[in-house]
Amino acid sequence: MTVRRLIRGGAAPGALAVLVAVAGCSAPSDEGDDSGGSGGQDSVVVGIANEPETLSPLLGYGKDGNSKIFDGLLRHDGEMGLEPALATELPEISDDGLTYRYPLREDVSFSDGQPFTAADVVFTYETILDPGTNNAAKGELDAIDSVEADGDHAVVFTLKYPFAPFAERTVLPIASERAAGDQDVNTGAYNTEPVGTGPYVLTDWSPGERISLTANPEYWGGEPEVRRVTMAVVPDDDVRATRLRSGDLDAAVLPPNLAEGFADEDGMVTINAESADFRAVTLPSDNPVTGDVDIRRALDLAVDRELMVESILLGAGHPAYNAIPTASPWFAEGTERAFDREGAGQLLEQAGWALQDDGFRARDGQRAEFTLWYPAGDRLRQEHALAYASDAKEIGIDITVESGSWEIIDGQLAEDAVLSGGGDPADPDFQLYTLLHSELAGNGYNNMAHYRNPAVDELLDEGRQSGDPAEREAAYEAVQRELVEDPGYTFLTHVDHVYVMADAWDGVTTQVEPHDHGLGHGPWWNVEDWRVRS
Amino acid sequence: MTVPWPAVARLVGRRLLAAVPVMVLVTLGMFAVAAASPFDPVRRYVGDASGASQETLDALRANLSPDGTFVEQWWSWLTSVLGGDLGQSMALRQPVSQVIAERVGWSLLLCAVAFVGSVLLGTALGVLAARREGGPLDRLFSSLAYTLQAAPPFWLALLAIWLFALQLDVLPAGGLTDAGSDTVTAGSLLSHLALPAAVLTISQLPWFVLYVRQGVSDALHEDPVRGARARGVSERTVLLGHALRSGLLPVLTLVGTRVPELITGALLVETVFSWPGIASATVRAATDTDFPLLAALAAFSALAVLAGNLLADLLYGLADPRVDLNEM
Numbered sequence: 008m009t010v011r012r013l014i015r016g017g018a019a020p021g022a023l024a025v026l027v028a029v030a031g032c033s034a035p036s037d038e039g040d041d042s043g044g045s046g047g048q049d050s051v052v053v054g055i056a057n058e059p060e061t062l063s064p065l066l067g068y069g070k071d072g073n074s075k076i077f078d079g080l081l082r083h084d085g086e087m088g089l090e091p092a093l094a095t096e097l098p099e100i101s102d103d104g105l106t107y108r109y110p111l112r113e114d115v116s117f118s119d120g121q122p123f124t125a126a127d128v129v130f131t132y133e134t135i136l137d138p139g140t141n142n143a144a145k146g147e148l149d150a151i152d153s154v155e156a157d158g159d160h161a162v163v164f165t166l167k168y169p170f171a172p173f174a175e176r177t178v179l180p181i182a183s184e185r186a187a188g189d190q191d192v193n194t195g196a197y198n199t200e201p202v203g204t205g206p207y208v209l210t211d212w213s214p215g216e217r218i219s220l221t222a223n224p225e226y227w228g229g230e231p232e233v234r235r236v237t238m239a240v241v242p243d244d245d246v247r248a249t250r251l252r253s254g255d256l257d258a259a260v261l262p263p264n265l266a267e268g269f270a271d272e273d274g275m276v277t278i279n280a281e282s283a284d285f286r287a288v289t290l291p292s293d294n295p296v297t298g299d300v301d302i303r304r305a306l307d308l309a310v311d312r313e314l315m316v317e318s319i320l321l322g323a324g325h326p327a328y329n330a331i332p333t334a335s336p337w338f339a340e341g342t343e344r345a346f347d348r349e350g351a352g353q354l355l356e357q358a359g360w361a362l363q364d365d366g367f368r369a370r371d372g373q374r375a376e377f378t379l380w381y382p383a384g385d386r387l388r389q390e391h392a393l394a395y396a397s398d399a400k401e402i403g404i405d406i407t408v409e410s411g412s413w414e415i416i417d418g419q420l421a422e423d424a425v426l427s428g429g430g431d432p433a434d435p436d437f438q439l440y441t442l443l444h445s446e447l448a449g450n451g452y453n454n455m456a457h458y459r460n461p462a463v464d465e466l467l468d469e470g471r472q473s474g475d476p477a478e479r480e481a482a483y484e485a486v487q488r489e490l491v492e493d494p495g496y497t498f499l500t501h502v503d504h505v506y507v508m509a510d511a512w513d514g515v516t517t518q519v520e521p522h523d524h525g526l527g528h529g530p531w532w533n534v535e536d537w538r539v540r541s
Numbered sequence: 542m543t544v545p546w547p548a549v550a551r552l553v554g555r556r557l558l559a560a561v562p563v564m565v566l567v568t569l570g571m572f573a574v575a576a577a578s579p580f581d582p583v584r585r586y587v588g589d590a591s592g593a594s595q596e597t598l599d600a601l602r603a604n605l606s607p608d609g610t611f612v613e614q615w616w617s618w619l620t621s622v623l624g625g626d627l628g629q630s631m632a633l634r635q636p637v638s639q640v641i642a643e644r645v646g647w648s649l650l651l652c653a654v655a656f657v658g659s660v661l662l663g664t665a666l667g668v669l670a671a672r673r674e675g676g677p678l679d680r681l682f683s684s685l686a687y688t689l690q691a692a693p694p695f696w697l698a699l700l701a702i703w704l705f706a707l708q709l710d711v712l713p714a715g716g717l718t719d720a721g722s723d724t725v726t727a728g729s730l731l732s733h734l735a736l737p738a739a740v741l742t743i744s745q746l747p748w749f750v751l752y753v754r755q756g757v758s759d760a761l762h763e764d765p766v767r768g769a770r771a772r773g774v775s776e777r778t779v780l781l782g783h784a785l786r787s788g789l790l791p792v793l794t795l796v797g798t799r800v801p802e803l804i805t806g807a808l809l810v811e812t813v814f815s816w817p818g819i820a821s822a823t824v825r826a827a828t829d830t831d832f833p834l835l836a837a838l839a840a841f842s843a844l845a846v847l848a849g850n851l852l853a854d855l856l857y858g859l860a861d862p863r864v865d866l867n868e869m
Contacts (some may be wrong), residue, residue, distance in 0.1 A: 060632060143597065217819035246813055
């Protein structure tokens, strides 16, 4: 966990708090007395870029945890370790790895006063897995064969196949059967009027404007000190920065170039949250150029990842050598590759890819050229794609960069490279299996590079099935070393998510974040545990 | 002035009849475009949830995609709409009627304030400019109008936020109420409405100023005005009683034709100011290719335009006795 705090000017924290309060009083948002007068602030207004489509866990809201309104059976701590939430302890797992038993808390109620029981857990999982439920992430629960209540206060999951990281999926928020059971799951009122067990209760959702949450006084984990959390929906980056500066917002997610403008602002901290959110180029196996292992290895050496982090991400990121971030305990030490343009050229030369008159290479009549797509309108991916193409040109590989909508790119995935992104920090299986297993080659948005490597397949299966952490670690380490030998993707960077916020609370940290960072991620992932500074 | 109610009623009736084929064409066209669209609603529904399996995608496609040709889809949509069911919004996971009901009021408020503001302000400035054609006021207002007409509302909105919210710190930069409070009070609503309504007013203003200016200055050269002046009628009465009245006629037509422009302008302004109106839903529907929602919104926009034209014609007929409502 790295939280980099960039406070310039060296003022003492106490003085900062006073400054925040003074600044706060002149701001239009503080006409009420929510600033508490002496610097402590028990409400926070957060500017988010994207509004969730739904607040119902049944359609995927909060599936990675931190949903505020709901709790999962388990939850992640700051280090992404699992701890019990609605369950009283971590699950008991049978020796064959196929049954997971969760004993449940008996003292928990939903915000409508109804008790939480095993029936709600069964309802939540069964509804998500129902073919009529339009939940795009239901594939993540594919391993489940059945979920059954064992009395009122325990549930038992039976899996179709041993799936070692299964417990990570049970951070999924639990919906109330009584509140949601008799509605149309896809369009019912539960999507906008959720009833959960979580630390906050939804008080108002004004679509397109904001989502207002108030502390749940009956919360089983104790009532949060920050009593009001408002998620203001501000799609435009510049407007979000302006409203943050005017004091209208207390915190916001910002692109690095706009966050830089707050570096000298007293009382504001810039927080770079590390993420598993990678950008990588798929190298389709069936393309004669990108499928060639020497080309793949040469590209892997020839990209200047450090420069991409500096120039494209303005330092808010890290070089990526595979899907797993270098800071993760799962990262295989020593698989970092240094930028080596000369080495890459020599490698191609030895492999028979000879330089032609036009400055590009060819072998046996096959020119070293391919097309690289990026989704139109995605500036970050565009810049990565252009930097990649210019690095490749230096070693004589001709990459044509094109943009298009996903509908166009989808049809080209088997032939052409695409600047892809993704990342789920919870378990290496989530990161690597869907990217690399040959069984999923070209299956939907899995394994877009059509990567096929029998050794990797075997290791991935081992990591997925083994209940022994040491065995799993060895398997994933071997996968990462195999990726050095045959890199079916060129991993470029892991993108930090950058947040700027008023420095008015204690206990503000970040988790390693996934690719998709909705309102659950960011420094406010555990706002219920913040303490108001007095 | 007496209102010829029977003629008005006949005009409204004729327009209602004429609206039927227009609405049929608009909605049918909407479904034809949806069928021809290269964009995949399932892809949009899945969004950024990378790693969705083929099985999940196929299941979603089966649940979300309507069956049949676009004409059949249109027919089943039309019959359910006539039965009071606007269908389900894919992007927002809500019934379309709920999406619209929750938001349309705020949009109407914003548009109405801005529209009334731009008509009144535009008329006042246009008359002032026309009073002395080529004078300093005329030059100032005309060149300002041309400049503003060229300025995108989006840019105006950012400028307004920068000036009033950041530099002067007098008006809030967005939202409906103070970000920390949930109750909508009249005072806070007014202060939050000020900037978006002002920006929308200003973006609509140039047309009205220029039309009124042209209309009034043309009227000032007409015989009735010359006659009135010759009779020694005061300049004020000439300007407001004679010239403005006949100069306003083209402006009334403008009222009808500006409605679509107002709607597009409102979309941008609402987005910038996080105004909880229909705009965010429209933008969402368009970018997520949410055709059930788009169809309903397109139908409503078409109705708004038709109503705007009807209103303009009625006003025209009432303002100018030479115009016979029965002939429109």
